Amino acid sequence: MASRDLLAHPLYRPIDLGAAVPDSAHAVSVALPTWAACIGYEEKQPWVMNALKAGYPRFVTHPLLAALIAWVSDSHGLPQERLALAPSRRSAKRLLAVADSRGLTGLHMEPLGRANIFLVSANQDLGTVWAACRQHAGMIPSSRQCAAALAGHGDADSGDADAAALRQLLATWYGVDEQLVHLAANGMASIAGVHRALLQLRPGQATLQLGFPYVDLLKLQQVFSPQLHFIPGHDGVAVAKAESLIRGGGLAGVFLEVPGNPLLQTPDVPRLSAACREAGVPLVIDDTVASPLNVDLRPYADVVVDSLTKYVAGCGTVMGGAAVVCPAGPQAAALQRAISETSDADCWHEDLSTLLAGAQDYPQRLALMNNHAQLLVQRLRTQSGVAAVRYPDQCPHYRALMRDQGGFGSLCSVLLSDGPAHAAAVYDALQVTKGPSFGTRFTLCCPFTLLAHYGELDWAESLDVSRWLLRFSFGTEDPELTWSRLAPALERTQTA
Numbered sequence: 001m002a003s004r005d006l007l008a009h010p011l012y013r014p015i016d017l018g019a020a021v022p023d024s025a026h027a028v029s030v031a032l033p034t035w036a037a038c039i040g041y042e043e044k045q046p047w048v049m050n051a052l053k054a055g056y057p058r059f060v061t062h063p064l065l066a067a068l069i070a071w072v073s074d075s076h077g078l079p080q081e082r083l084a085l086a087p088s089r090r091s092a093k094r095l096l097a098v099a100d101s102r103g104l105t106g107l108h109m110e111p112l113g114r115a116n117i118f119l120v121s122a123n124q125d126l127g128t129v130w131a132a133c134r135q136h137a138g139m140i141p142s143s144r145q146c147a148a149a150l151a152g153h154g155d156a157d158s159g160d161a162d163a164a165a166l167r168q169l170l171a172t173w174y175g176v177d178e179q180l181v182h183l184a185a186n187g188m189a190s191i192a193g194v195h196r197a198l199l200q201l202r203p204g205q206a207t208l209q210l211g212f213p214y215v216d217l218l219k220l221q222q223v224f225s226p227q228l229h230f231i232p233g234h235d236g237v238a239v240a241k242a243e244s245l246i247r248g249g250g251l252a253g254v255f256l257e258v259p260g261n262p263l264l265q266t267p268d269v270p271r272l273s274a275a276c277r278e279a280g281v282p283l284v285i286d287d288t289v290a291s292p293l294n295v296d297l298r299p300y301a302d303v304v305v306d307s308l309t310k311y312v313a314g315c316g317t318v319m320g321g322a323a324v325v326c327p328a329g330p331q332a333a334a335l336q337r338a339i340s341e342t343s344d345a346d347c348w349h350e351d352l353s354t355l356l357a358g359a360q361d362y363p364q365r366l367a368l369m370n371n372h373a374q375l376l377v378q379r380l381r382t383q384s385g386v387a388a389v390r391y392p393d394q395c396p397h398y399r400a401l402m403r404d405q406g407g408f409g410s411l412c413s414v415l416l417s418d419g420p421a422h423a424a425a426v427y428d429a430l431q432v433t434k435g436p437s438f439g440t441r442f443t444l445c446c447p448f449t450l451l452a453h454y455g456e457l458d459w460a461e462s463l464d465v466s467r468w469l470l471r472f473s474f475g476t477e478d479p480e481l482t483w484s485r486l487a488p489a490l491e492r493t494q495t496a
Contacts (some may be wrong), residue, residue, distance in 0.1 A: 385493025
């Protein structure tokens, strides 16, 4: 049976709840077609959880991973709560070190002998430790890796040819030597590798997060940094606070998104970079939302990180990440050595080949999505029921970083005039695929704050991140077709 074409037939009806997005055993998103389903997902209500055929793999245990855990538990005589599975030896050693730092005993690791996966076990419950390492640091075997292990496949090579080809493409897009491109199994694994490198170079020092970021960029630092300074704003006041901390010393590094997710704001990056270089503090910028084809961060960043799961793959069926050392940075040599030692480049070969295939039309696809999103944002801004549309086009600091042929990306965040009254009804009526993630060929929408910060909604709102925010990732569909799928839902804002 042919898989469902989400460009032509999006998943938006209540009956679509839990469907894999897209229709693949390796999907990294899941259909959450109603506001109530999103709440049920966050509250782990059975009517939602029992319907899930997929989910974002760092948050939801993939069915193939669950099956492998069950097999390992049976074959090794270990309770499931006392074991964890790591995608490589390096990752297993790090997981073991985290467990040891949390006081767990009886720690042991061994190769599974299948698909390069390692088993880590303890005398106590490993669940909390592994959950943190999976979600915040990407320490998780991929679905293809799990499928190979379940099929009895032994350890395999790391796909060197595909890795080299993918690094070469990324190097071309970033304008650096391919040796400066470091691959990882997912975006958070890339960021975690850079984070470890910073702490290796400056043990015991704090990190600084400027701007409200994607949830796990913040959580990674909260969990694994000795100390975190968090400045949620992007304006001149926030940058001045950051400058003061940077010049005060004691920082291992500064993290920043360009633009931030989901507010899509960008601070004065040249000003921040100047302060970092004056103080000798590395600046790490996540460009996943922007893309290296839209912005050039080489003059200012020391390292750029990118989740290849999003735009580069474009398909929603594979995860990957990259960290790129910027050669103009004064600490490039030290960072290159440290990241080489601390990153986990052992990506599963089937994931590399899938990423490489998706990357072939990335420039053309992104250009199309840039154009479509800009057209749709302009139309959204004319709607009486829409209070604001967050998009990088109105940010001069983002424009200052753009390449000559660059655009603003596919992501926008919509705030309705009366979110409490209308957000749920509008979301329920949207006729686009609804679920987490972004950067796919097909349009996606989700109530981002609800999914990313359900347990801290008041805190998020105190930082100007509304619980009623709707985040759109516009795809390659004809924008008129996409608008026809949005307009009837937006009419719900006209009801009492």
